[in-house]
Structure formats: structure tokens, C-alpha cells
Amino acid sequence: MGLRRHALHEKVELRIIDQPTDEVLEQLFRVEVSAHSDPWTYDGIKECFTTNTRCIGLFLKNKIVGFAIVCVIYEDSELFTIGIERKYQGLGFGHKLLQKSLEVCRELGAQKCFLEVRVSNEVAIHLYDRYGFQITGTRKRYYPATATTPVEDAFTMACDLTKLDEIIGGIDSAATDTAADTSSEITPQA
Numbered sequence: 001m002g003l004r005r006h007a008l009h010e011k012v013e014l015r016i017i018d019q020p021t022d023e024v025l026e027q028l029f030r031v032e033v034s035a036h037s038d039p040w041t042y043d044g045i046k047e048c049f050t051t052n053t054r055c056i057g058l059f060l061k062n063k064i065v066g067f068a069i070v071c072v073i074y075e076d077s078e079l080f081t082i083g084i085e086r087k088y089q090g091l092g093f094g095h096k097l098l099q100k101s102l103e104v105c106r107e108l109g110a111q112k113c114f115l116e117v118r119v120s121n122e123v124a125i126h127l128y129d130r131y132g133f134q135i136t137g138t139r140k141r142y143y144p145a146t147a148t149t150p151v152e153d154a155f156t157m158a159c160d161l162t163k164l165d166e167i168i169g170g171i172d173s174a175a176t177d178t179a180a181d182t183s184s185e186i187t188p189q190a
């Protein structure tokens with residue numbers, strides 16, 4: 001890991017957000033709009049705070065730059081959404097946030113996690129694959145066309161949370177090996 005990237009990671013905190021204030025909801029909405037081509041509305045995010053859901057925020061120097069929302073019902077969980085503010089993408093924050101989100105699902109008793117993802121979303125699919133998600137099917141025309149995005153199919157994916165520690169261990173040891181091999185520096189995208 002490069003020095004600047006390492007310094008950024010040291011300032012990152014992952015926290016569960018419950019009972020968000022209007023100011024926190026504004027921050028979540030700002031991240032949502034920055035991260036997604038077809039963002040949820042402010043009210044859509046607000047309605048996600050229920051008994052069965054958890055919102056995990058990724059804070060950089062106390063400012064939210066990413067968040068995920070999961071829903072857990074008995075042994076099943078679903079990743080509703082995950083996003084990192086655009087200028088902080090590609091720095092490893094998605095890894096941190098997904099890992100924490102899956103750990104939260106498991107702590108709440110889930111053994112499986114499910115999600116849907118646009119078939120064109122190669123970065124997200126790659127990240128999910130790293131955490132053991134496998135494609136289980138395709139939902140045709142699942143995402144309707146919007147002003148900025150065409151109609152698109154979704155892959156359904158699922159992972160086995162009982163193997164999460166093993167998977168995280170594999171990712172962490174690979175990252176340690178890579179860090180020892182590189183001194184490259186990465187700056188947030190403008």
C-alpha cells in the first residue's frame with residue numbers, strides 16, 4: 001500500500017449509523033448521488049432505517065464518504081446498497097465497507113448474504129467475487145431505464161457467511177504480500 005493511501009486508511013472509521021439526524025441523511029444522500037448512476041432518493045434512504053436493517057458508514061476524518069445498507073432476517077441477509085463517494089473510489093474503501101457489512105450480517109445471525117447487481121458493473125462484481133459471492137441467476141430487465149441509464153439485467157449473487165473469516169484471511173494475506181512489493185502512491189481522483 002502506498003504511503004498516502006496508507007495515511008488515508010488510518011483516518012478511516014467504520015460505524016453503524018442509527019437514528020440519523022437530518023445532517024447525516026444529507027451526507028448519505030450526497031454520497032449516494034456521487035457514487036451511483038441511478039441514485040436512491042433522500043426519502044428512499046431515510047425509509048431504509050428499520051428494525052431489520054443496518055446502515056454502515058465509512059467515515060474519513062468524521063465525514064461520511066461511503067455507506068452500505070444491509071437487511072437481516074433470521075439466517076438470511078441482503079446487501080441493499082453499497083457506494084463510495086466518487087473521488088474516493090479505487091482506494092480500497094469498498095473492501096473495508098463490504099467486509100464490515102458482511103461481518104455485521106453475520107453478527108446478527110445471518111448465514112447467507114444475497115444481492116443484485118447490474119450486469120455491467122464490473123468493479124462491484126469483482127469486489128463481490130473477492131468475498132465469495134457467486135452468481136446464482138439473472139433477472140432480465142430488472143433495472144428500468146432512467147434519464148441517464150438504459151434498461152439493464154441484474155445478476156443475483158449469494159455468499160456463504162459461514163466461510164467469511166477464511167475469505168477475509170485470504171484477502172488480508174494477499175494484501176500484505178502486495179504491500180511488501182509496492183511503493184506506489186495513489187491520490188484520490190479529482
Ligand SMILES: CC(C)(COP(=O)(O)OP(=O)(O)OC[C@H]1O[C@@H](n2cnc3c(N)ncnc32)[C@H](O)[C@@H]1OP(=O)(O)O)[C@@H](O)C(=O)NCCC(=O)NCCS
Pocket residue numbers: 035036080081082083084085088089090091092093094095096117121123124126127130
Ligand atoms: C463498487 C464500489 C463500492 C467499490 O468500492 P471501491 O472503493 O471503489 O473499490 P476498492 O478500491 O475497494 O477495490 C475493490 C476491487 O475492485 C478493483 N477496482 C476498483 N476500482 C476499479 C476500477 N476503476 N477498474 C478496475 N478495477 C477496480 C480493485 O482493484 C479491487 O480489486 P482487488 O481486490 O482485486 O485489488 C465503488 O466503486 C462504488 O461506489 N461504485 C459505485 C456504486 C456501485 O456500483 N455500487 C455497487 C452496486 S449497488
